[in-house]
Amino acid sequence: MQIVKADVVVTSPDRNFVTLRLETDDGLVGLGDGTLNGRELAVVAYLREHVVPLLIGRDASRIEDTWQFLYRSAYWRRGPVTMAAIAAVDVALWDIKARAANMPLYQLLGGASRTGLLAYGHASGQELPELFDSIREHQEQGYRAIRVQTGVPGLKSIYGIASNATYDGGRYDHEPAQRGDLPAEEDWDTRSYLRHVPTVFEAVRHEFGPELPLLHDSHHRLTPIQAARLGKSLEPYDLFWLEDVTPAENQEALRLVRQHTTTPLAIGEIFNTVWDYQLIIREQLIDYVRSAVTHTGGVTHLKKVLDHASQYQIKSGMHGPTDISPVGLAAQMHLGLAIHNFGIQEYMKHGERTNEVFRQSFTFSDGLLHPGERPGLGVDLDLAEAAKYEYQRAYLPFNRLADGTVHDW
């Protein structure tokens, strides 16, 4: 089973996606996601210029060997571009292996450990009435767990609010990165945020009761002591998790946060190897691993991270906004179904054009995702549809404080 063809397909139906498409001499096709939001073409160049020439003629069945070869022979290790490129190859090879075995990928990973994957969606609103409507809408769509983001008094536009005019078409869920030549500038005020957020969760609990699992994302904007205070002030509202409270590259910061709060913590959507997690898993400083298959070296590497985490009762909470393509999302549904320590799956729906380009087999019913029973990942790429949508430059926004200082977004 030799790889005879490797194409990097860039398409922008509702947003940019980078897909690696491998073909074998026995006619099998495998797909892998290498989308890195706002820096997509760096992965495209890494794949086209440096990886594709190494793949032609390789045995497609040797997944671990190919992973180690790509990781170690590059010499320059880790980093989101490298790890997204390796992930694209890895997932395409798993897709091929599962198609060759005529099984859905989760069967190769050990079979189903559950009937479906609890998914959470993104509710948001500048003010409480819009937020309540958004939560209800998500419940009507079948979501049984909901992330809550709101505006903050005094700030014009912040991360995670669907109605922000800065986002393309006003739809956060389809395009957080703004198309154009410059990133959008947003503003930030930590004191106002810390005062406001607990009042929002108090109101949401009052309106929706104690059962509904609620999540919140601080998106890397707090210092450790501020994060500790937020976690503590949210304890009465029983969050499923509080995400990315501090810039996650400083793992030790979580020690201080952990000492002060019992609010569960989720970290890792910007991590890309097990080494980013070494300290926080070993010291049990988090409760959920947020890494996506796409940004963490594929199924092969993320499974190792999650197996390590499982020794410490830490669960998965894989990153699943729309910048994870349907291929990446499918890969993590198969992985999530198979592992024992599944926690929750983030699930933002892709747009209609995206669903025409990527034909999928997953289901979402009664709040649970399932990858379906088709052999492989269960995703096909329609090349003619993909060719209709050219790459469009798009940048994620950034923040400035009132005095003009650049801040984490």
Ligand code: GCO
């Ligand atoms: C999340 C993430 C996203 C990121 C996005 C950046 O929790 O889903 O924080 O909203 O901002 O993936 O590209």
Ligand code: MG
């Ligand atoms: Mg996040």
